[in-house]
Amino acid sequence: MPITLGSYSLDMQTTSEGGKSSRLELELALGEQINALLSATRALSELSAAHFHADLQPAAFHIARWLYAFGPARPSAIAEAVGMDRSSTSTLIGKMRSLDLLDSSPAPDDRRSIIVGLSEQGRRRVAATLEERGKEFYARIQDWSEDDLARLTELLGRLTSDRST
Template identity: 70%
Template structure:
């Protein structure tokens, strides 16, 4: 990193540029891990299917429209993926008791097992990257990332 303050310390704009570079590196690594996770979940599905499955794993059965809104996808793409996932036996569907014209979808046993295995694989990747880190280093990174992503701005 270039130091330009004359006293050996990096200037604020140099630090912010370095931060941006590291955030870009994290985003790229996250995208690559997302692709790997999607392929691990089911190689015949688009990566977005894993986002749907992961949401259902965390929050339980819901209508396709609720799922679409929650994962920030349009309803037609979500419906198409849900149809493919049902055909592969990853999702179960039942009539919506509140509106018999719609359905509630949830993970099948196979779908839950695949999400759990995929999340375990993702966890192994993080553990491998941080296995030589101290608990204090991990806690500091978590705190700083939380501060970066949740801090209120005026």
């Protein structure tokens, strides 16, 4: 039975090796689709970052989105949470503060340290950017059935679950 996955058209007849050829082709097709998903996600992230603020690097939107979700924090905690080095994070935080996207205040337990959080303008920009991002995402799945959505959600959950637990 032939099926099509992305640009692959596969014949699902088994081989003398018990179907290993078909399985390998399916695994390769899955890899292609995962790569396409990652590329599409990266492109959407770049667009989102530009929508957030055209004068900032895309990594600034990751910082802003994290602060939007988790609230004010020390720059070192933000750097660790978003997977950036402290120097780059500090530079972006400084730029974001100069654009009035972030507020800062002394840390209550150590006056030498600061806590940064989104300013009102920063929160509005993140919310607007996430709304635009959501529109793009939902436009892609608006015609999908609930069964398709549930199945993809289940399969992605299985793919991304921590198998060591």
